[in-house]
Each structure stands twice: as C-alpha cells, then as structure tokens.
Amino acid sequence: xxxxxxxxxxxxxxxxxxxxxxxxxxxxxxxxxxxxxxxxxxxxxxxxxxxxxxxxxxxxxxxxxxxxxxxxxxxxxxxxxxxxxxxxxxxxxxxxxxxxxxxxxxxxxxxxxxxxxxxxxxxxxxxxxxxxxxxxxxxxxxxxxxxxxxxxxxxxxxxxxxxxxxxxxxxxxxxxxxxxxxxxxxxxxxxxxxxxxxxxxxxxxxxxxxxxxxxxxxx
Amino acid sequence: xxxxxxxxxxxxxxxxxxxxxxxxxxxxxxxxxxxxxxxxxxxxxxxxxxxxxxxxxxxxxxxxxxxxxxxxxxxxxxxxxxxxxxxxxxxxxxxxxxxxxxxxxxxxxxxxxxxxxxxxxxxxxxxxxxxxxxxxxxxxxxxxxxxxxxxxxxxxxxxxxxxxxxxxxxxxxxxxxxxxxxxxxxxxxxxxxxxxxxxxxxxxxxxxxxxxxxxxxxxxxxxxxxxxxxxxxxxxxxxxxxxxxxxxxxxxxxxxxxxxxxxxxxxxxxxxxxxxxxxxxxxxxxxxxxxxxxxx
Numbered sequence: 001x002x003x004x005x006x007x008x009x010x011x012x013x014x015x016x017x018x019x020x021x022x023x024x025x026x027x028x029x030x031x032x033x034x035x036x037x038x039x040x041x042x043x044x045x046x047x048x049x050x051x052x053x054x055x056x057x058x059x060x061x062x063x064x065x066x067x068x069x070x071x072x073x074x075x076x077x078x079x080x081x082x083x084x085x086x087x088x089x090x091x092x093x094x095x096x097x098x099x100x101x102x103x104x105x106x107x108x109x110x111x112x113x114x115x116x117x118x119x120x121x122x123x124x125x126x127x128x129x130x131x132x133x134x135x136x137x138x139x140x141x142x143x144x145x146x147x148x149x150x151x152x153x154x155x156x157x158x159x160x161x162x163x164x165x166x167x168x169x170x171x172x173x174x175x176x177x178x179x180x181x182x183x184x185x186x187x188x189x190x191x192x193x194x195x196x197x198x199x200x201x202x203x204x205x206x207x208x209x210x211x212x213x214x215x216x217x218x219x
Numbered sequence: 220x221x222x223x224x225x226x227x228x229x230x231x232x233x234x235x236x237x238x239x240x241x242x243x244x245x246x247x248x249x250x251x252x253x254x255x256x257x258x259x260x261x262x263x264x265x266x267x268x269x270x271x272x273x274x275x276x277x278x279x280x281x282x283x284x285x286x287x288x289x290x291x292x293x294x295x296x297x298x299x300x301x302x303x304x305x306x307x308x309x310x311x312x313x314x315x316x317x318x319x320x321x322x323x324x325x326x327x328x329x330x331x332x333x334x335x336x337x338x339x340x341x342x343x344x345x346x347x348x349x350x351x352x353x354x355x356x357x358x359x360x361x362x363x364x365x366x367x368x369x370x371x372x373x374x375x376x377x378x379x380x381x382x383x384x385x386x387x388x389x390x391x392x393x394x395x396x397x398x399x400x401x402x403x404x405x406x407x408x409x410x411x412x413x414x415x416x417x418x419x420x421x422x423x424x425x426x427x428x429x430x431x432x433x434x435x436x437x438x439x440x441x442x443x444x445x446x447x448x449x450x451x452x453x454x455x456x457x458x459x460x461x462x463x464x465x466x467x468x469x470x471x472x473x474x475x476x477x478x479x480x481x482x483x484x485x486x487x488x489x490x491x492x493x494x495x496x497x498x499x500x501x502x503x504x505x506x507x508x509x510x511x512x513x514x515x
Contacts, residue, residue, distance in 0.1 A: 078430060
C-alpha cells in the first residue's frame with residue numbers, strides 16, 4: 001500500500017527532516033511510526049497526505065506517485081485516505097453528525113445515503129447519542145471518535161493518524177487504539193504515528209522507529 | 220448540483236450572520252455606490268425625456284410689435300412656414316400669452332392683474348423638425364426674420380437647449396465616473412470583507428482541503444457570500460432611491476414650478492432596476508472571487 005524509496009525532506013540548509021528513508025507498509029497492514037519529537041514522523045505523514053512534497057526520493061501510495069499528482073488528483077487521493085490528528089481538526093460550528101457527513105457531502109452522495117452512512121459510522125464508534133453535540137460539548141475522547149468516524153465514512157483504503165491519542169488519558173488511548181484495530185480488521189491499511197512506546201507494546205503491531213529523519217528499526 | 224448550491228447559499232448566509240457588522244458595512248458600501256449610480260441613471264433618463272419634450276415644444280419664437288399690421292403678420296408667418304427646418308407654426312395672441320404666464324407663474328399672476336394694458340407681445344412659435352439644425356443656420360434664420368417689418372424680437376430656445384444638453388452630457392459622464400469609482404470601491408470592500416471571513420474560517424478551509432473537497436466546493440460559499448452582499452446592497456440602494464424620489468418630488472414641485480412638471484418624473488424602468496441588481500451581484504461576485512482566489 002505504501003512504498004517509500006530514498007525519501008528526503010530538506011527544510012533548511014543541511015537540516016533534514018527526513019534523510020533517505022525507505023520503507024513499505026503492506027495492504028491491510030497495521031503499523032506504527034514511532035520516535036522522539038523531531039524524528040520526522042509528522043513530516044512523513046504530511047508527505048503521505050500530500051500536504052508537502054519531498055525534496056528527494058519517491059512516495060507511492062496505492063499505486064500513486066504522490067509527487068506527480070496535480071491539484072485535482074490530490075483532492076481525489078485525499079478522498080480515498082482517512083486522516084486522524086492529535087488536535088481532532090473538527091469544524092467547531094458543525095455538530096458531530098455534520099462533521100462526519102461533510103466528508104460525504106463533498107463526494108456528492110445523495111442526502112438520504114449521507115445520513116444513513118453517517119449514522120452507521122457514528123454508531124460504530126459509539127457516539128450515535130452525541131450526534132447533535134458540537135465539538136466544544138464533547139470530551140477529548142469523543143472528539144477523537146468523531147474524527148475517526150469522519151476518516152472512515154468514505155470507506156478509505158488507508159487511514160493515517162498523527163498522535164491520535166496525544167491528548168487523551170491512557171484508558172481512552174487504549175479505546176481509540178481498539179477502534180483502529182477494528183478498522184484494520186475490515187482490511188483497511190492503518191499507519192499510526194505515536195511516541196507512546198507503551199501503547200505500541202500493548203497493541204503489539206509492527207513499529208517503524210525513526211530517529212533524526214532516518215529509519216533505524218522497522219521490525 | 221442543487222445540493223451544492225443549497226450548501227453554498229446556507230454557508231454564505233451563516234457566514235454573513237457571523238460577521239454581520241463587517242457584512243453590513245460591505246452591503247452599505249455597495250448600496251451607496253449603486254444608489255449614486257441609480258440616481259444618475261434616474262436624473263439622466265428624466266433629463267433626456269424632458270429635453271425631448273422641450274425640443275418638441277415651441278423652440279423658435281418670433282415676437283411681434285403691437286402695431287404690426289395683418290399683412291406684416293401674414294408675411295412673417297409665410298416666411299416661417301417656408302423654412303424647411305420648421306415643422307409647424309402656432310400663433311400666440313397677446314391674451315394667450317398673458318393667460319399662459321398666469322398659468323405657469325401663478326404666484327406672479329396678481330402683478331399682471333393691475334396693469335391697464337396687456338404687456339405680453341403676440342408671437343409666432345415655430346417647432347423645429349427633429350433633424351438636427353446647426354446653431355449657425357438658426358442664427359442666420361433669426362437675423363433674417365428679425366429685420367422683417369412688424370418683428371420686435373426673435374428668440375431661439377434650441378440655442379439654450381443645446382447648451383443645456385451639452386451640460387447634461389457632462390453631468391451624466393461625471394456622474395457615471397463617480398458611480399464607477401464608488402462601484403470599484405464597493406468591490407474592494409466586498410473583497411476585504413470576504414477575505415476576513417476566509418481568515419476567520421482558515422481552520423475550516425484547511426480541514427476541507429484535507430478531506431479532499433474540490434476547490435469549487437471550498438470557494439463556492441465565499442463567492443456566494445459576495446453575490447448575496449451585492450444583491451442586498453442593490454436592493455437597499457433601489458429602496459433608498461424610491462424613498463428619496465417620493466420624499467423629494469413634492470419639495471421639488473415648488474422649486475421647479477414653471478420649468479417642468481415634477482409629476483412627470485419617472486422612476487427607473489424594470490430593466491434598469493434589473494441592471495442595477497445584476498450589477499450589484501456581479502460586483503459582489505467579483506469581490507468574492509478575488510478573495511477566494513487566494514485559496515489554492
């Protein structure tokens with residue numbers, strides 16, 4: 001699903017955020033990207049979300065070379081990829097239901113189907129009873145569930161998550177990880193960036209360790 | 220398509236409501252600009268109509284001496300009718316002239332009541348044809364008629380009508396220039412107000428980009444916001460203009476007595492109002508587009 005070859009990202013002169021890294025994440029795999037702050041986890045995810053372009057090397061996702069995508073291709077690509085961030089990135093003036101449904105609306109899915117699918121996904125993350133709440137009325141864990149529901153509502157082939165449990169207490173973090181495991185069980189590829197080694201150990205999946213922009217361990 | 224339009228309009232109204240102070244300022248700026256434009260269109264259309272009416276009415280007057288003989292009068296009338304530029308001739312007697320004065324200037328009428336003799340001269344009023352007659356030709360005609368026996372004076376309305384028309388053209392162009400400047404300023408205000416809305420919603424725009432929303436979907440509500448501002452500004456301008464016309468007309472009646480009948484003032488036609496409304500929406504749309512262009 002993800003093939004990275006000799007990928008580099010140079011921000012300033014001789015300051016590499018990513019330095020010639022190569023790695024693969026198979027279709028249907030669940031992998032962690034870990035390392036200390038500044039190791040390059042977020043930069044790699046930003047490149048995989050096509051928010052940034054690499055300065056060297058190649059990143060291919062689901063057969064698409066990300067550097068060659070034009071603006072319309074980037075939009076299409078992002079619709080096929082779900083993302084989850086540490087700060088949830090929910091639209092504050094929309095309810096939980098509307099935040100999730102928005103991802104379907106831009107696809108031009110008919111209204112009835114939008115509502116049905118949104119309700120299903122909110123139910124799946126256990127938030128059907130909070131559908132009409134605004135983000136500010138939700139706890140951190142609930143907001144992250146809404147963000148996960150939004151990432152899943154389009155049935156993406158790949159879910160990328162950047163420190164999705166960074167703002168949550170350990171119990172909630174485990175709940176969220178269980179959701180990712182369930183997502184992965186349906187065949188969706190999941191790549192989660194986290195610095196929480198304990199969480200990785202608990203989930204027990206492959207971890208790719210980054211250090212100063214280099215892959216030092218991919219077992 | 221309809222779903223997307225519904226989304227754009229709903230989002231645009233929500234955004235207008237959230238930033239209602241700046242939105243109101245923007246709508247007011249457009250309203251002022253379009254009010255000025257509408258006012259000049261109104262003045263210009265009515266001026267043109269009045270000028271046409273004046274042009275059609277008596278334009279060339281030959282005043283007669285009181286002692287002019289019937290033969291002299293007949294000769295003068297013949298000379299007038301023989302002119303190719305003259306479309307028609309009306310004879311105005313001394314009594315007709317006094318009656319007309321009393322009708323047109325009722326407040327001065329008592330002054331004429333005490334006079335023993337009627338001071339108003341009889342005249343021939345010639346209507347000039349619709350084809351353009353050069354001022355030089357008119358001057359020539361006036362001097363030729365002026366030397367005929369029985370003629371005391373020759374006045375040509377067309378001369379001052381031409382001057383008035385030239386002045387009208389200058390006023391109209393100056394007005395249009397002023398209105399165009401205001402319209403451009405209104406467009407820039409819309410751009411800045413929409414840009415503020417865009418700045419306030421930058422996080423939302425980022426999320427939309429991340430979920431792969433097409434650029435048209437992201438820009439749509441902002442452009443729609445501009446269109447709505449322009450439309451509301453135009454409607455406000457037209458309402459203001461109607462109020463101003465209704466309030467000003469009775470006041471103008473006294474001021475313009477004897478010059479023109481204010482009851483004949485016509486409001487903008489449906490087509491012109493549609494043009495003002497469409498213009499407002501276009502200015503708003505361009506302002507919204509200019510602001511949304513920053514999104515890439």
